[in-house]
Amino acid sequence: MDTKYYWTEENNGEVTVGLTEAGKNELGNITFVSLPKVGAQLTTSDTLLNVEAxxxxxxxxxxxxxxxxxxxxxxxxxxxxxxGADKATSWIAKIQK
Structure with missing residues (x-):
């Protein structure tokens, strides 16, 4: 999935990640997600989100x-x-850089 399909907002080195409208449109209605565990270390080649839609x-x-x-x-x-369109409720994860 291209980077235009998710948004990021950084605050004091912590990055909140969510899906943009373009990402949601490409996936369709999301019916299942698998998220990483809190404390997991991720690289940019690691999966952040497994989604079924x-x-x-x-x-x-x-x-x-x-x-x-x-x-x-x-x-x-x-x-x-x-x-949803509200970033306050539709975010995926927060990652400390």
């Missing part, structure tokens, strides 16, 4: 290298939250 099953690579400090646990219980 109406149009595709994708492994989405991490846009930044670092340690996972938080994941959106609401997305695990209800993957459809990632379909």
């Amino acid at each position: 109406d149009k595709a099953v994708s492994d989405i690579p991490s846009p930044v290298a670092g340690k996972v400090t938080a994941v959106n646990s609401n997305a695990v219980n209800d993957p459809s939250v990632l379909n």
Whole structure:
């Protein structure tokens, strides 16, 4: 998945990652997600998110290298939250660079 399909916001070296509208449109309605564990170390070649959706099953690579400090646990219980437009609720993970 191309980098235009996810957004990042950095605050004090911690990067929040989510899917852009283009990413959501390519995937379709998200029905299942697998997120990394908090504390996991990721490189930019590691999978950040495994997602199953109406149009595709994708492994989405991490846009930044670092340690996972938080994941959106609401997305695990209800993957459809990632379909939303509100970044406060539709984020995937937070990564400390």
